[in-house]
Amino acid sequence: MSYVLLDYFDLNWLYFRPLFSVSAGPVKETILLKERIVVVTYEATCAAGVGMDAIRQAIVQQKTGLRKNDFPGCDLPTWIGRVQALDDYQWPTLRSQWKSRNNALIDLALQQGTFLSSLDAIKKQVGIERIGLVMGSSTSSIDRSEEAYHFLDQDEKFPAEFLQEDVLNPHAPGLFVAARLGLTGPCMTINTACSSSAKVFATAARWLNAGIVDAVLVGGADTLCLSVLYGFHSLQLVSEKQCQPFDIARDGINLGEAAGFAILMRAENALTHCGIELNGYGESSDAHHMSHPHPQGSGARLAVEQALNQSGLNPSDIDYINLHGTASQANDHIEGNLVGNIFPATTRMSSTKGWTGHTLGAAGILESIFAMDSLLTGEIPGNVNLKNIDPEIDIQLSEKNSQARLHHVMSNSFGFGGNNACLIFSRLQEAS
């Protein structure tokens, strides 16, 4: 048996220890965002809805996007957050060399709302070479590799249609978006598992601060594929029920798929914006284990403290936190007690994974968008599927949505390898 599984069994000791006295130590440096970084616009597509209008409706109605697993080629008894509209996606002949489920989801998400027309205006304003592109993903287009292996011939050769150099490498999301949108500036894909598309905001802020570009298109995309379904199953992390973040009955995650995008600019040269700014970011490592979070959440704490420090805000200033809240035993226990310890009861919190499933490398930006949207609409997502909060988690959560005018919101993302990111977004006129 692998040491990963042993670790999960060893975890039992954890539940009998208080976590609250643990401190990760002082934050040594304060990283200042010299430039005010505004969010021009954002869009997302996930199981809960194709485009922001549909997502907003699903949030208000508390309508989950989770369904019993019906992913082709997978008979695991679980629930998934599948984007059904992808079934109808047709690849234009001229772009068929980009074919993969992940790229199809990217293309579908890009076409929602007014996102592309906003981007066109910025292209005209600053030029295609002055727009940076930072994507986040954990699977890139591994779905296409999985498919290709069903067509390997006797000589171990892939058929010609699978010889897709730009799709079958881990930078596929960056390469596809750059080609699809005609962007020629610096282009990268961050692959830090489930924190990938949270970290894209940190990189975008640095690039804008340095002045190497005038706008950054940030994004995240991950699609359902057998690698992640059977991979998380091998780690005994997949639930047979709808996932129940922070519930005493939680027993694992549901996998989901999503793509999300945002455009960031320095306030000084943004002609329009949506009224939100990126106010702080924190990035850290657990230095603990490849697939298990630090038992005291020390790395996560560092990321949260760094983001607060950078924004100049106190914990009590944060009105809402979109938690990582995967519904795994370990994450929810550790994250819940950490934020319960740092933030006062007035800070509302929830995991939105009951709507979407865990969208892995897309979770960072999808959940940042959920948090940003609550700033704009005043609708604060509840913790869908929460029936009885785990008494071992010292945190206050509500299953129901609430409504309030928010000023500062936070999003947490933690990934394999002990990779942590925390983001703070603020209503523009009220940033400190």
Next chain:
Amino acid sequence: MKNRYGCNLIGVGAWGPGFNNSLELKNQLNNQSQNIDEELVALPPKPEIIPANERRRSPLAVRAAVEVSWQALQQSGLDSSEVACVFGSGLGDTEITDYMCRVLTTSEKQLSPTKFHNSVHNAAAGYWTISSGCMKSANSIAAYQDTVGICLLEAMIQSVQHNEPVLITLFDMAVQETWRQIFPCEQSFAAALLICPESYAVKSSLAKLSFSAATKNITEASALPGFFQSLYQQNPAAKILPLLQALMNPQTSCLEFSTGASSFISVELQAGAVI
């Protein structure tokens, strides 16, 4: 970019065919320029910093990346706890991709949990931070043929803005047989650079680096000697070789690395600058 930004290079690590550290790479670069025709092979890296049990389970890409990171850190004399890291690989781990895709064509589809968690692109960054006890930010970047340019850009900007040392680790392994019809990379290569901002107090510097972003490339890359030219062409991480070669040059060198379809990072390197 309005200004040129500056930093110091204070540690280097290297591993690949015919060299196990940066000194051996330097010797090989010199040898090859004398047209010595020899078959070069990479010996298995054994990064002592990873505990033996974990090391056995870790993929070659992880061992190579952690080994060169450790070399660079030791040379710098810094403690890993003060060094953020940017890992970059253009191709990822094709051995694990092959393993997973093959298992997933079987009816059982039973994946090894260890292989699954090792399949993440940030496995090397994860093993590094775990083994070295580093709790700073760790990035893992893929930018295919632009991976080296993008990692240099990201790390240099981060180092200056956060006023902290940053480890840049670049690695791509020989591609698994089936995948060579798409990515013809036959040689493994890993290198690490440890940079720190000019304001950061260090005892000595291997080179001063200054960088700026550009939308047009100005200088042509000079050819590398012998065997290293093909390594440079087929292995995305080996695009760093001209910079490692420039460390041997007493003159100031100007290097350019692609970061996008029409964007570049221009790096000026002044070797042997002692503070």
